[in-house]
Amino acid sequence: MTFIKPKFRHPDLPKNKLGYTLSFYEGALSTLCAGCGHDSISAAIIQSAFEMNIEPHKLAKLSGIGCSSKTPTYFLGNSHGFNSVHGRMPSVATGANMANKDLIYLGVSGDGDTASIGMGQFVHVIRRNLKMIYIVMNNGCYGLTKGQDSATADNGSISKAGIVNQFQAIDLCGLAIELGATFVAQSFSGDKKQLIPLIKAAMAHNGFAFINVISPCVTFNNNKGSTKSYDFVRDHLEATGTFDFVPEMEEITTNYESGEKHAIKLHDGSLLQFNKLDNDWDPLDRFSAMKAVHQAREKNEIITGLLYLNQGAMDLHELVNTCDRPLNTLKKEDLCPGNGALANINAGLR
């Protein structure tokens, strides 16, 4: 077994604005099964962080337990990391974000970690609109414990052992929109062209950004009859449209024809460009997004792309009205007004 990736890289690797090559954003060599969709998502995260010119020390990656939650070891090796308790990643992320709002928080979770043991945490972090990126690597099974059906396994999907799933699946995107998540996207690990701009847009979003990524488990859930296999997902993909993310500083060269293409300006000045395929759907309209999700489910399709975006909502720091400086930088002299102030207050109460 090879545990070490050779140190040599392509001699002409481009550098980003910080002067780093892609390899600076890599992590350790993956120990997941060969062909795991999670590795592709890791690669998409690496590419996104490179293209977004993120300073590695300005990002914290957090995860729970599971195959998915192992992946932070395999990307962004120079960033902060916290591999937390099963299903409790949102709490740790909330705490970290409260203490230091200056970092980018990238949470990675799986279908078990989110839709089963961590469901309570998941719904509440959405309610609070915590500014973070929350990626679910969704393979519909418990890969780390030999592939039992998870809560996101579709009704009727056949497991590797040949057993048909009797239960209804939890649709994480539908749930997130329902609960008022402000950025909801769905993608496929095998489609980096779509996934990378989605992650980049999520990084630029001011609020809770949720991306549910269908990520086939090659070992336990890539069989015929499974609805989370490479073949099934490719056959049933229904992209909401082509999609691109344009950072603030870049000149826009694409021509827009009204009715066909949309551009949405994000709060940091960057642009989301859409080329809509389905005229009935509007990603800025929650009802329309809900409808699109339900329709796709009816038609047995997997709808992908940015499903819903709400830029108006306040994130948690704005909601609780914290100060501009990160709380972890406040010293005793900032927090303790001193005897004089106390005496004044006391005097006011006399």
Place this chain on the structure above:
Amino acid sequence: MQPTDIKNPEYFHKVVDCQYACPAHTPVPEYIRLISQEKYTEAYMINWESNVFPGVLGRTCDRPCEPACRRGRIEEEPVAICRLKRVAADNKGEVKPFMPQGPFSFNGKKIALVGGGPASLTVARDLAPLGYEIHLFDEQIKGGGFMRSQIPSFRLPESVLDEEVNYILDLGIHTHFNHFVNSMEELLSQDYDAVFVGTGAPKGRDLPDLPGRNEGAKNIHIGINWLANVAFEHTTNIGKKVIVLGGGNTAMDCCRTSRRLGGESVKVVVRSPYSEMKASPWEKEDAMHEDIPIVDNHVPIEFVVENGVLKGMNFEKVTPIIENGKRKLVPTGEPLVFIEADDVLIAIGQENSFPWIERSAGIDFDKWGMPVVDTLTHASSHPKVFFGGDSAWGPKNVITAVAHGHQAAISIDLACRSLPLTQRPSPFVNLVSQKMGLHEWAYESDVVNDVRYTVAQADKKVTLSNRKTEVELGFTKHEGCKEAERCLNCDIQTVFVEDKCIECDACVDICPTTCITFIDNAEEDELRQLLNMPALNTSQDLYVSAPLKTKRVMVKDEDVCLHCGLCAERCPTSAWDMHKFLYKVTKAG
């Protein structure tokens, strides 16, 4: 692009850059791997079969393989392929039992080889075991040709040369040394079934028209003749101040030999700029290490002779300029530069010379006095006469002469069996999976980070005092092993099977050098630009699959592939596998 035809052995052959660049196509990675396993005898025999003179070439080869080495595109320095060959030769065990064992039963055909250099000796080695009666003619007292007369002993000890020449002569070759063949017609009138001409390029260029050339003749020597005189000990000393004219490897050998025969102030003076000199970089370094300055951009104008004694030479300083895309040397206008000298060695090139071939012998010559020789078959216009080595197309090097010898031997064998010369044998090719287990390979797939090891040299005081003391000490076994591990195993090929691929991207994500892309097909020029890393080195091929399920194709840029096997390790369906590719040029018979 059309899908790559990996069944054509030339595709994977080209991926093994070193072997492809070698004129004799020696399976380099194969023997380097054996060296890392300390199997020196086996490594030697792979070399011997392919290039005939591993010990000689391991010291003196022009190394066309090393500039081609993939490692040089990935980090600074290529693998020290040449010096690894010497490790095999230095540490081998008994090799004779693995060589063809005579006596061979006579097949009724007699072959004459004119010249005893590497080309002729290769023909002899290939044909003798087939039962041919081989007669080898050379004017020297021993076989080896220019390897003996031109390459100084401090680079190539006589014992090494003797050993490898004798492996061939011991196959039962009839040698006729001290025998200058002076008539092709006479040779053809004898009962030889074929004649091979391997007489090299024996005539050193002179500067006959330079003023003072005749007056100073006693102390002005032609480089290659002088080297031969030193080798055969007719010349044992030289003046204290020496000028060597020329910028090739012969000039380097002349100046270094001068230092050993009493030359104290030896200078190499060359017309062209230093960077354009023909000498190999390492030979220039070795010369400068022996306190020999190289004076470039100096054009010789005249020999200065006073009272019949050579005093030195005058040179005109020039500067290179580019005019109409051509480099020209233009005088700087400065006064002539006088350089003192007791002796001058002229090493400005060598030429072919065939005074012994009568123009009526039935062999066509072109307007430059060169024989008309078929580049594939080495046949001349005379059905019985074949050429090879420097005598065919002018001066090259030992390894090229060996490659010529193999091909000429094939032609001679075909001719003697009355078969068409164009019926060349196909290469021997083998392609076999290296998979041992889930993540185990039958080759060392780790890529080591070591930089190139340098070969130690003997103390300069010792080597300069004795012409026969070898300068390079060669790698130790340990160094050889470490250097061998730098080899990227380019012969372990990445083989892709379309119908097994599920397009999971695992190979794309893991590839350290971003070689693999799954993409919509396009024409090559466009495709090269669109890959995850643009494939700008057009001398390296793209490996393109047939269309996959999503209609895309897999495109692999062979340029900087590390052959680390990670694509195959991360492939869940074994669509990628690592296969060892062995390619051997088929020899005569």
